[in-house]
Amino acid sequence: MPTITLHDAQKTYGAGAANAVSNLDLEIGDGEFMCLLGPSGCGKTTTLRMIAGLENLSGGEIRIGERVVDSVRQGIFIPPERREMGLVFQSYALWPHLTIERNTDFGLRLRKVPKKEREARVEQVMRALDIEKYRTRYPSQLSGGQQQRVALARMLAVNPGILLLDEPLSNLDARLRLEMRAELKRIHREYRTTIVFVTHDQWEAMTLATRIAVMNEGTLQQIGTPNEIYDYPANRFVAEFVGSPPINILRLDDANRTGFANAAGRFLDQWQAGSEGAGSLGIRPEALRLSLTAERVPEDCFNCPVEVTGILPTGGSWILELAGEGDPLFMTMHEAPEMELGTKAHLWAKPQAIHVFDANGRRSAAFDRSVRQRAFVQ
Amino acid sequence: MQPLSSSAKDPDTVDGEPRVAFVQPSSYERLRYRLMSALREPTTIIGLLTALLFAYLIVVPVASMLTDAVHVQFGDERRVGKPFGELTVYYLSRAFVSPISSTLFWTPLLNTLSVSFGAILLSFLVGSPLAWLLSRTDMFGRKWFATALIVPYMLPAWTFALAWTTLFKNRTVGGQPGWIEALGFTPPDWLAYGQVPITIVLALHYTPFIILLFGTALRRFDSQLEDSARILGARQHQVAWQIILPLMRPALLSAMVLIFAKCLGEFGVPYVLGLPVKFEVLSTSLFRSISSRQSGVAAVLAGAIMLIGVITLLVDAKLVKEARRFVTVGSKGTMNRLTRLGRMRIVAALFAGTVFALSVGLPLLTLFLSTIMEAPGRFTLDNFTLDYWIGRDLNNVALKTGILLSPDLWNAAWNTMWIVGLASITSGILGLLVGYVAVRTPFRPLATFLRQVTFLPYLVPGIAFATAYLSLFAVQRGPIPALYGTTAILMLALIADQMPYASRAGVSAMMQLGKDPEEAAQIAGAGWLRRMLMIVIPIQKGSLVTGILLPFISGIKGLSLFVVLAVPSTDVLTTFSLRLVDYHYTQAANAVVLIVAGIAYAGTLLGQKLTRTNIAEGLGG
Numbered sequence: 001m002p003t004i005t006l007h008d009a010q011k012t013y014g015a016g017a018a019n020a021v022s023n024l025d026l027e028i029g030d031g032e033f034m035c036l037l038g039p040s041g042c043g044k045t046t047t048l049r050m051i052a053g054l055e056n057l058s059g060g061e062i063r064i065g066e067r068v069v070d071s072v073r074q075g076i077f078i079p080p081e082r083r084e085m086g087l088v089f090q091s092y093a094l095w096p097h098l099t100i101e102r103n104t105d106f107g108l109r110l111r112k113v114p115k116k117e118r119e120a121r122v123e124q125v126m127r128a129l130d131i132e133k134y135r136t137r138y139p140s141q142l143s144g145g146q147q148q149r150v151a152l153a154r155m156l157a158v159n160p161g162i163l164l165l166d167e168p169l170s171n172l173d174a175r176l177r178l179e180m181r182a183e184l185k186r187i188h189r190e191y192r193t194t195i196v197f198v199t200h201d202q203w204e205a206m207t208l209a210t211r212i213a214v215m216n217e218g219t220l221q222q223i224g225t226p227n228e229i230y231d232y233p234a235n236r237f238v239a240e241f242v243g244s245p246p247i248n249i250l251r252l253d254d255a256n257r258t259g260f261a262n263a264a265g266r267f268l269d270q271w272q273a274g275s276e277g278a279g280s281l282g283i284r285p286e287a288l289r290l291s292l293t294a295e296r297v298p299e300d301c302f303n304c305p306v307e308v309t310g311i312l313p314t315g316g317s318w319i320l321e322l323a324g325e326g327d328p329l330f331m332t333m334h335e336a337p338e339m340e341l342g343t344k345a346h347l348w349a350k351p352q353a354i355h356v357f358d359a360n361g362r363r364s365a366a367f368d369r370s371v372r373q374r375a376f377v378q
Numbered sequence: 379m380q381p382l383s384s385s386a387k388d389p390d391t392v393d394g395e396p397r398v399a400f401v402q403p404s405s406y407e408r409l410r411y412r413l414m415s416a417l418r419e420p421t422t423i424i425g426l427l428t429a430l431l432f433a434y435l436i437v438v439p440v441a442s443m444l445t446d447a448v449h450v451q452f453g454d455e456r457r458v459g460k461p462f463g464e465l466t467v468y469y470l471s472r473a474f475v476s477p478i479s480s481t482l483f484w485t486p487l488l489n490t491l492s493v494s495f496g497a498i499l500l501s502f503l504v505g506s507p508l509a510w511l512l513s514r515t516d517m518f519g520r521k522w523f524a525t526a527l528i529v530p531y532m533l534p535a536w537t538f539a540l541a542w543t544t545l546f547k548n549r550t551v552g553g554q555p556g557w558i559e560a561l562g563f564t565p566p567d568w569l570a571y572g573q574v575p576i577t578i579v580l581a582l583h584y585t586p587f588i589i590l591l592f593g594t595a596l597r598r599f600d601s602q603l604e605d606s607a608r609i610l611g612a613r614q615h616q617v618a619w620q621i622i623l624p625l626m627r628p629a630l631l632s633a634m635v636l637i638f639a640k641c642l643g644e645f646g647v648p649y650v651l652g653l654p655v656k657f658e659v660l661s662t663s664l665f666r667s668i669s670s671r672q673s674g675v676a677a678v679l680a681g682a683i684m685l686i687g688v689i690t691l692l693v694d695a696k697l698v699k700e701a702r703r704f705v706t707v708g709s710k711g712t713m714n715r716l717t718r719l720g721r722m723r724i725v726a727a728l729f730a731g732t733v734f735a736l737s738v739g740l741p742l743l744t745l746f747l748s749t750i751m752e753a754p755g756r757f758t759l760d761n762f763t764l765d766y767w768i769g770r771d772l773n774n775v776a777l778k779t780g781i782l783l784s785p786d787l788w789n790a791a792w793n794t795m796w797i798v799g800l801a802s803i804t805s806g807i808l809g810l811l812v813g814y815v816a817v818r819t820p821f822r823p824l825a826t827f828l829r830q831v832t833f834l835p836y837l838v839p840g841i842a843f844a845t846a847y848l849s850l851f852a853v854q855r856g857p858i859p860a861l862y863g864t865t866a867i868l869m870l871a872l873i874a875d876q877m878p879y880a881s882r883a884g885v886s887a888m889m890q891l892g893k894d895p896e897e898a899a900q901i902a903g904a905g906w907l908r909r910m911l912m913i914v915i916p917i918q919k920g921s922l923v924t925g926i927l928l929p930f931i932s933g934i935k936g937l938s939l940f941v942v943l944a945v946p947s948t949d950v951l952t953t954f955s956l957r958l959v960d961y962h963y964t965q966a967a968n969a970v971v972l973i974v975a976g977i978a979y980a981g982t983l984l985g986q987k988l989t990r991t992n993i994a995e996g997l998g999g
Binding site: 084 | 418419822895908
């Protein structure tokens, strides 16, 4: 199966408009399950449609394996019908005038697959997705989840090397969504298809992807495995977009330098090498700890006195609102907090759990280095 | 694990290495790429061809007519004092400032305005209570009335005009006397002809318009807005005056403006009811200029009508925009709660019944009875006859058989069916094509041009549009022979005139379908032709049928376009009946109008069955 390479791909809608996608370099390896993740309007769907050939480029090129399928400079454009891919639309786009069976074997008929083989193939895919009982029905007679399966079956029937999915789960209810996620993972394993999956749901991306490409405002923010994205966000945008409840950001440019900002400043001062040019500091809610006395806070840690101002049970875990000076922070706990509102305590977090970003929001590599060095020395 | 992933956001470096700048494509390369990907599919080519076609069928005639208005016309050289084809303001000054400008333009303008405003006021007074009763109360027979009260709009407007003359005609014109006169009272001229009857007839015809538009707005009204006012302590009348009415204002005004635009182009009613007392409106004045071959003045008048039409619709567009700003509150609150009328239910139903009797029952009954009565207004058994329908050897100069046996009727009916039918099929298909191109072409300007050019005829009242066609196709131009007197000119004009509806239907159908189903087929490997044949056309079958049927219905009852362009050999049913009116064959004329009304009504019902929607709402609106 081929790799997909986007080189400097660009898309603008009309002169003067902001780029929908700008200077995108992306390589999607053979057999990967790549998630394009980002808020709505970030260019992820446009990117997917460019790969499919449904959207023209404004610049750059796209290769599949060694074959250039789209290039402005070379004047090459292979139309979607000759790219041999599969695409599942967000709306499913089933053909309302054809039965489920005809929807499913459409591609095979176009490819003039002999009848026997075609029927066997349709049978197999329909059984795999558990839709053979709807064979003679029309799309409007099916529920959303069933339609979703048909849309998937329709594409899998022709066994494409590359399967593109445009937010295919967003119209399903929570339970179905979970089922379909498992289904997709199974399909990916069984068919060894390269999958490119567009979603704005970080949960979905985390659970499904082998790699995630985070996009914002038409530019690529970071590519990495789900863990890399979560544990080492390349910039503030990625840090804030991934994670729920969202990461706590402590800004250092706060003029008064009181409260949290002050604590953050004090913490950074211990790391001469890493603190230069730092603009903000991020701590994930689950990395925060509370101690009732200052003595119980370990050395070298970020720490700050706070007051518990809110306890929000979420079923199985709890979110605490902690006020100091500045915007409140949120922390998650997995055991029932045995304290009352108004309790005064010390908040702390290990240096390894702290993300430092410079004034432009970029992750500070220097800080990470010095944390690692100190850990090594110890 | 690397602390920093393989690519951080940094446009200048990749993995810390300076990034190799990718050479930007030159503008030539960009253009080549765009052209190549755009021309790969026939969409753009089809778009360009249809754009050319409509430029010729719509833009050129209107432009040609407007230039006629400022150039010396053939035969006018002596009067104007300039050679043929020179620039001149003669026609403008003749229409607007000369001593006869009053007869040509100003008085007809005044009459048009007073008749339209009268009709608007009257239909508002009758229509808005009905709209409220139909959409927000538990009046008796609500469902039935909802359809029955729309019927007047399905019939040609001059059906009512003919019914009126049948009843109120007096000795001012020849032919058989009216019923009232036959009964011994002579109606005065003001009641028989001119402003009063025209106003009433137009009001009857356009009341459904108010009921439809205002009713829809009322139904969509978010009842939570009403409830909030009630909870704060507002009484019912306070809610009505301070909440509902202000919010309904744009919809009401819009309905009124549309009625005005329709009245502006209305020809049949003032022709039948106004002419006997020389009560002229703009459309009849224009018609007179055309029939007396004053093509320069006709062009000026048509241009003026067009201008008023354009202004009116601009006003409407603004109102619709405002209305949209108001009615954004959606789905959930629009539960339609009905006001309980209690004992007033009967009164309300009586009111609706009276309106129905006056606007549908009485006119149709009058027309029908008039076709089976020898002497008007004498209700004795020996006076009834079927001669006018199926009789032979009648004592007439020309029409010696009953209308159903007259070859002229069948000729006209055949003409109507195939001219209007073919034109509707053509415009329906063109409309779908325009919709397809407008939604799918990557060239935005082409899409915009197609939408706008096909909308243009909507701004031009039919009679002015026909004048434009006359101006362009009356003589041979280049390879196109003179088309006046042929069915071709009728067909072309009809196609162009129907394009606003057809292309709107096409565009909205394609928008509703969206790109996805076609793109899915594309991904599955289907080329353009296959996608059209296997996906797009099968899915759009229903809207294609509507797109053909709607123009067909309005084409059948249309008069103003044909009255300018048809000659006796190309008569359609409407012009045939108008000719019969001119010759005072009252029974025959009324019979033909009844036939037209019957076809239009049946067509509407058929359409309603086929599409399961209230098609009357789409009619001509």
